[in-house]
Amino acid sequence: MTIPSFLADMLLASIPAAGFALLFNVPKKFLLWSALGGAFAHSLRLLLLTYTSLHVELATFAAAAALSFIAVIGAKQLGAHPKVCTVAAIIPMIPGVSAYTAFIAVIRMNQNGVTDELVRTATQNTLRVFFIIAALAMGLALPGLTWFRRRVII
């Protein structure tokens, strides 16, 4: 992986994070944090996928957990619940195209008959979506389930 492609990945992830933060009406002063969070988590996942043998679900989980811990620690200073920034920041990691591919495969099965190829596409993509979303949510929830289970965050 080259440095320009790494930086491009950060930039490409930060824009949707900020875009969805606008859609979720995140307060103005946290928009930048959402964008930075998105860039951080997505590029951390890319690093893990490139330089370690982690599967995409585990890499996603690690990236989401790292983001969430930083956000929980930062939340006290910013005076807002960490989810306000982190939910928008993990949007770039949601495997939307896989979900779309899986749905289209299922529809094709209904319209043109079931083939091995379609079953493979649908199953693979559905499983990928399911595990990545579970990994994202678990990663985000991790601080609340461990160190902060009995403590208030802000």
Add this chain to the structure above:
Amino acid sequence: MTGSYANRVNDLCLQIGLLLLQNGAEGALIESTTQRLGRALHAEQVEVTILANALIVTTRTTENTATAVARCRDQGVNFSIVTAAQRVMIDVENGTLRSEDVSARLSNIDARRYPDWLVVLAIGLSCACFARLTNSDLAGCAVTFVASAGAMAIRLKLAARHYHPILVFGITAFFATTLSVPALLYKWSDTPQTAMAASCLLLVPGVPLINGVSDVLKGYINMGIARWTFATLLTLASCAGIVLAMALFRV
């Protein structure tokens, strides 16, 4: 306001809980914020039950107990309101906000959203970035930008008329696909499928999905299942819209 002190505190707790529930806060945050507000106002105990469409709060003070139920109408995701409501609770805890001003502060929370043109532009760019991250060529990204920005504009218009979210998602998906179909029909892009997929990504119900899982994990299983069900319905509605458009253009 009339009634005992327990009633008054209960009403405030219900008001803040409802604001959080309506605007996309997760179960754990709703419960902890409501309870902390109650305790900051010297209630002995505050118990909250969160349902998908209602909130039940019971407040116990040394003299009285009060319980009330409020119906909740979902208003979509608005994290500005969630943050502001939380701020009110923290101000009460810190003693900088008096109990008689709490209700007014909560009622006057600014519910304004970002201007439509900005959201449309940002979502268009976001979906174009998704296309790029999924290795689309630049022509595909351009098509995605136009299609998803157009679809977002339609979505905001429909949402402003308070149509049912399922209808809004279905119609938006139809237009997102319709607007990105030319990339395939006229071979503008070498990766038209990616462009078509990315154009629909503005419909990913990210907040209900993430909140749903975290509600289930943190013990609010009913709420979590309700959120998941709703997210699934929204996704199916989007699918129906996509199928309709694809059938229409025979792609």
